[in-house]
Amino acid sequence: MSKPNILFVLGGPGAGKGTQCAKIVENFGYVHLSAGDLLREERKAPGSQFGELIEHHITNGTIVPVEITCSLLERAMNKSEKNDFLIDGFPRNEDNLSGWNRVMGEKVNLKKVLFFHCSQEVCTERCLARGAAGSGRTDDNEESLRKRFVTYENATMPIIKYYEEKGFVAQIDATKTPEEVYSDVEAVLKSL
Numbered sequence: 001m002s003k004p005n006i007l008f009v010l011g012g013p014g015a016g017k018g019t020q021c022a023k024i025v026e027n028f029g030y031v032h033l034s035a036g037d038l039l040r041e042e043r044k045a046p047g048s049q050f051g052e053l054i055e056h057h058i059t060n061g062t063i064v065p066v067e068i069t070c071s072l073l074e075r076a077m078n079k080s081e082k083n084d085f086l087i088d089g090f091p092r093n094e095d096n097l098s099g100w101n102r103v104m105g106e107k108v109n110l111k112k113v114l115f116f117h118c119s120q121e122v123c124t125e126r127c128l129a130r131g132a133a134g135s136g137r138t139d140d141n142e143e144s145l146r147k148r149f150v151t152y153e154n155a156t157m158p159i160i161k162y163y164e165e166k167g168f169v170a171q172i173d174a175t176k177t178p179e180e181v182y183s184d185v186e187a188v189l190k191s192l
C-alpha cells in the first residue's frame, strides 16, 4: 500500500478546525483525527497513566509531550486501515514537529497544511458560547482561553510559518459562516 496522505489542519482555538474537518469527511472521505479529541479520550481511559498529565496541559493551554500525542495518532491511523487522513490540531510546537518528523516523517505523504485564520476575539466568543451551551470542555473558559492563545501565538504560529516557507500552507479566512468557509476549503481540496 502507498504511504498515507496527510493534511494537517491548524488554526487558533475555536477557529473551526473540527467543524470544517467534519464537512471534508462527508465530501472527500478522509479520516478525521483530532489530536485534542484523542488526548481527551486517553485522559478518561480507565487506568491511563497519562490522564492527569493530559488534563493539566489541556486546562492550562499548554502542549502535551509529542511521544504521547504522536503514538495516539499513529495508533489511530493503523487502526483505521484507510489511506487519507486529516490531522487536526497538530503539530502545535517545535517538540510536536520534530517528534512527528522523527517517527512518522518517512512513513507519510504530507500533502497540505490547511490554516484557518481567525481573530482571537471571534475565536474566544465561539469557545465561550460552546462552553455556555454545555461542551463540558475544561478549557472553554476565559482563563484557559487566554492561555491557549498565548501558546498558539508563541508555539504554533512558528510551525505554520515553517510550513508556509516550504510552500505547504493554504490559508483560509475562517471568520465567515461555516458554509462560506467550506466553499474555500472545497476549492483547496479539489486542487490537490
Ligand code: UP5
Pocket (backbone or CB within 6 Å): 011, 012, 013, 014, 015, 016, 017, 018, 019, 020, 034, 035, 036, 037, 039, 057, 058, 059, 060, 061, 062, 063, 064, 065, 069, 088, 089, 090, 091, 092, 096, 126, 127, 129, 130, 139, 148, 174, 175, 176, 177, 178, 179, 181
Ligand atoms: N464554529 C465553528 N465554525 C464557525 C463559523 N464559521 N462561524 C461561527 N461559529 C463557528 O468550533 C468551535 C466553536 O465554534 C463550535 O461551537 C462551532 O460550532 C463554532 P470547532 O470547529 O470546534 O473549532 P476548533 O478549531 O476545532 O476548536 P478547538 O477548541 O477544538 O481548538 P483547539 O485547537 O483549541 O482544541 P484542541 O482540541 O485541538 O486542543 C485542545 C488542547 O489539547 C490544547 O490546548 C492542548 O492543551 C492539547 N493538545 C496538545 O497538547 N497537543 C495536540 O497535538 C493537540 C491538542
Ligand code: MG
Pocket (backbone or CB within 6 Å): 017, 018, 034, 036, 088, 089
Ligand atoms: Mg477541535
